[in-house]
Amino acid sequence: MNFNGWLNDRLAKTRESGLYRTLRTMNTAPSPEMYVDGQKYIVFSSNNYLGLANDSRLILAAEKALHEFGVGSSGSRLTTGNTQWHQNLEKRFADFKQTESALLFSSGYLANIGVLTSLPEKGDVIFSDQLNHASIIDGCRLSQADTVIYNHVDMEDLEKKLKETNSSRRRFIVTDGVFSMDGTIAPLDKIMSLAQRYHAFVIVDDAHATGVLGENGRGTSEFFHVFPDVVISTLSKAVGTEGGVVSGSKVFIDFLRNHARTFIFQTALSPSICAASYTALEIIEHSKEKRQQLLIKAKRIKTSLQEMGYTVKGDHTPIIPVLIGDAHKAVIFAKRLQEKGIYAPAIRPPTVPIGESRIRLTVTADHSLKEIDYLLHAFKLIGKELNMIK
Numbered sequence: 001m002n003f004n005g006w007l008n009d010r011l012a013k014t015r016e017s018g019l020y021r022t023l024r025t026m027n028t029a030p031s032p033e034m035y036v037d038g039q040k041y042i043v044f045s046s047n048n049y050l051g052l053a054n055d056s057r058l059i060l061a062a063e064k065a066l067h068e069f070g071v072g073s074s075g076s077r078l079t080t081g082n083t084q085w086h087q088n089l090e091k092r093f094a095d096f097k098q099t100e101s102a103l104l105f106s107s108g109y110l111a112n113i114g115v116l117t118s119l120p121e122k123g124d125v126i127f128s129d130q131l132n133h134a135s136i137i138d139g140c141r142l143s144q145a146d147t148v149i150y151n152h153v154d155m156e157d158l159e160k161k162l163k164e165t166n167s168s169r170r171r172f173i174v175t176d177g178v179f180s181m182d183g184t185i186a187p188l189d190k191i192m193s194l195a196q197r198y199h200a201f202v203i204v205d206d207a208h209a210t211g212v213l214g215e216n217g218r219g220t221s222e223f224f225h226v227f228p229d230v231v232i233s234t235l236s237k238a239v240g241t242e243g244g245v246v247s248g249s250k251v252f253i254d255f256l257r258n259h260a261r262t263f264i265f266q267t268a269l270s271p272s273i274c275a276a277s278y279t280a281l282e283i284i285e286h287s288k289e290k291r292q293q294l295l296i297k298a299k300r301i302k303t304s305l306q307e308m309g310y311t312v313k314g315d316h317t318p319i320i321p322v323l324i325g326d327a328h329k330a331v332i333f334a335k336r337l338q339e340k341g342i343y344a345p346a347i348r349p350p351t352v353p354i355g356e357s358r359i360r361l362t363v364t365a366d367h368s369l370k371e372i373d374y375l376l377h378a379f380k381l382i383g384k385e386l387n388m389i390k
């Protein structure tokens, strides 16, 4: 079989299983109301939790750095790509997360891979939550250490598995801070206690919690008042830009700089992105009210949907997964929402377990109450039409 014929056959199987994916084009800048493929929608699927992705203060900061440093960094951090903006941002981020030091990666995905492939060694064991993000799963797969998966936020199962492993092996517990598909908050206080009892190190992926959880938006650690050994964040959600950041002790960051291959061999982020991210952190620390508004809006959507009769998963975060069950039905639901001018995706297996397909809503601080009420009204109409609610 020729190359393209072989791939067409494989894609046909992807289509048959209902998992074929296509791209949609955003015709306008991130905001609750956007044009997607030329159509106007209210978007309830963005990670732009604080509305910073199109904030004029970030744009101005990026613009200034663009004129000073150009568009691309043109090298890895260890060769010619390092600028004062990379260093300023790392220092600012470490202050923000209240750690000694921080290190930038090109994305959160690469930060997770970098940590998990450099820190745990052969003979070590990584304990990973069943619902951790794909980048953690890939990091575990690429690591020389063994991986043990524990049931989602199940502390009894984690403890049982910690007990079962030989205590002479170094152990790492890795968890999302806020789980991206379920909106659950990891019980970090309990994880830290178990880690102390069983001599394990704790690694937290705070992608969806950075800027959102905690009094000052510092994330899951601030929410629980604990200090894990390693915190991995992305700048691509509440911070509104892009890139990954690892924060921790000075010696750990020095270690990563020397051993994390996704740091060493990647071209540095554009200085303009770093400058915009720096400004975003200044804003985030003073956005207490916006954070409160965000969580109030999330609660309003969640409780209203529950009152209508929907099963809504997760804790109190801006991620609101509405359980539909059947994958086909979830697709129909998402389509009906689109027909009503609402953009929110159906999440199906293998991203979520079979029978747990869902509409994953995310809310941002910039959604108006009118937009939220419109969403709720649409859920009521569609739910009745599809015989899901009374």
Ligand code: PMP
Pocket (backbone or CB within 6 Å): 107, 108, 109, 110, 112, 133, 135, 176, 178, 179, 180, 205, 207, 208, 234, 235, 236, 242, 243, 244
């Ligand atoms: N971790 C989690 C929990 C995420 O949701 C994401 C983004 N989808 C990432 C890591 C990857 O971050 P980035 O988009 O910066 O690569």
